[in-house]
Amino acid sequence: MAVYWGSACGGCCVSVLDVHEKLFDVIAVADLVFWPIALDFKYKDVENMPDKHIDITLYNGAVRNSENLRIARLLRQKSRILVAYGSCSHLGGIPGMANFSSKEDIFRRVYQESESTVNSDKVRPLAEYQVAEGILELPEFYNDVRPLSQVVHVDYIIPGCPPQTERLLEVFMAIATGAELPPIGSVIGSGTKAQCDECIRKKTENKRIKKFYRPWEIVDDGVTCFMEQGILCMGPATRSGCGYRCIKGNAPCRGCYGPTPGTSDPGAKMMSAIASIIDAKEPEEIEKIVEGIVDPAGTFYRFSLPASIIRRNVS
Amino acid sequence: MEFKPEIVAFLCNWCSYTGADLAGTSRMEYKPNVRAIRVMCSGRIEPTFILRAFKRGADGVLVCGCHPGDCHYQEGNYRCLRRFSLLQKYIQQMGIETERMKLEWISASEGKQFAELANSFTETIRELGPCKIKETLEVFT
Numbered sequence: 001m002a003v004y005w006g007s008a009c010g011g012c013c014v015s016v017l018d019v020h021e022k023l024f025d026v027i028a029v030a031d032l033v034f035w036p037i038a039l040d041f042k043y044k045d046v047e048n049m050p051d052k053h054i055d056i057t058l059y060n061g062a063v064r065n066s067e068n069l070r071i072a073r074l075l076r077q078k079s080r081i082l083v084a085y086g087s088c089s090h091l092g093g094i095p096g097m098a099n100f101s102s103k104e105d106i107f108r109r110v111y112q113e114s115e116s117t118v119n120s121d122k123v124r125p126l127a128e129y130q131v132a133e134g135i136l137e138l139p140e141f142y143n144d145v146r147p148l149s150q151v152v153h154v155d156y157i158i159p160g161c162p163p164q165t166e167r168l169l170e171v172f173m174a175i176a177t178g179a180e181l182p183p184i185g186s187v188i189g190s191g192t193k194a195q196c197d198e199c200i201r202k203k204t205e206n207k208r209i210k211k212f213y214r215p216w217e218i219v220d221d222g223v224t225c226f227m228e229q230g231i232l233c234m235g236p237a238t239r240s241g242c243g244y245r246c247i248k249g250n251a252p253c254r255g256c257y258g259p260t261p262g263t264s265d266p267g268a269k270m271m272s273a274i275a276s277i278i279d280a281k282e283p284e285e286i287e288k289i290v291e292g293i294v295d296p297a298g299t300f301y302r303f304s305l306p307a308s309i310i311r312r313n314v315s
Numbered sequence: 316m317e318f319k320p321e322i323v324a325f326l327c328n329w330c331s332y333t334g335a336d337l338a339g340t341s342r343m344e345y346k347p348n349v350r351a352i353r354v355m356c357s358g359r360i361e362p363t364f365i366l367r368a369f370k371r372g373a374d375g376v377l378v379c380g381c382h383p384g385d386c387h388y389q390e391g392n393y394r395c396l397r398r399f400s401l402l403q404k405y406i407q408q409m410g411i412e413t414e415r416m417k418l419e420w421i422s423a424s425e426g427k428q429f430a431e432l433a434n435s436f437t438e439t440i441r442e443l444g445p446c447k448i449k450e451t452l453e454v455f456t
Contacts (some may be wrong), residue, residue, distance in 0.1 A: 010456045062412065100408070150455075272362060275401060285398065293401070296408065313408075
């Protein structure tokens, strides 16, 4: 078994560590052959493996630079089953929001304009740099962030930011015990319905919304459906399986489990859902209510921009 | 080469499609750039339809439904209006000119209005120039 992080925060790797003492069950049936966060293996160790040597690879993180891409291709070649693990490799995740900007926008902001930067020579990172000792190399930073499935064939997807550790164990044990696996390409370790179907908050059939609030503008009553209180919740467009853990913690769903089965674009689905519950018929009134949704693209595509229909800012 | 805008028009079955049909049967001339897609109700037009149209190369998208209060299904056109207003905000954030998307109410008797709309919208898009979404999204860099 191998675990790798592409463009990620490290949370997914930690969620693997969260199996705690169950890790002994895992290593009883599998050798961990590559796991940068925990074990000291090098890329060349992977390169030296025969093809399909690794039974299962969990690739977390998006593909943001040439190193992520190279290792994604390498691990695909060396693995029997490649799993996109977590929101970033599934849909692009939080790093995917960089697709609202271009590489040039990002470099200008980070290396020139940010308040804490002094860079009068306008130095930018280069993929290659000549020094006396030879050529220094850095991975090339791409203009686009991509989910794993846009660069290599992915066998399974385990969604979540991070995925529920219990789901990982179930999946891992199914593979280890030779249980029958779902069809290739399936989203596993999650439910098949929307969050709303599982959520226990009090809901009425006819939702009617006159005003949207950002979470800090209103006191949540802790009982009623967030949407009915006017707080945007991604529940209607998000796959179940996490056990609505954010909602149980009194925070609205942010959509990390990705679109419901049969939906390709969670944001478009969300716009449909919201349009149905806005309680207004006059264009001016509708405009005013919609103004309450300050950042529709960022809210509805928080975890899924690179995998959505319009996957980046096109200007 | 002269730019010929490609416009996708989603027309509701009960009013707008019939209106467009009336323009045809009355032999009114209007610009041939509009490709009509008949849907049962403007409330049926999911944001996905419009976004896919852009992704596949539409330079403009026209959405037409019954006048407010006239919807065959009571509420469909209001849903359409609310979606449209959200979508406008969204496509602006994605760097798409909001003028490329237009919502108009066309009744079954408004053949003339439909022809005029097809002409004026084609002209708007011609002035904006080709939409770059398709080519931008085809390239990964």
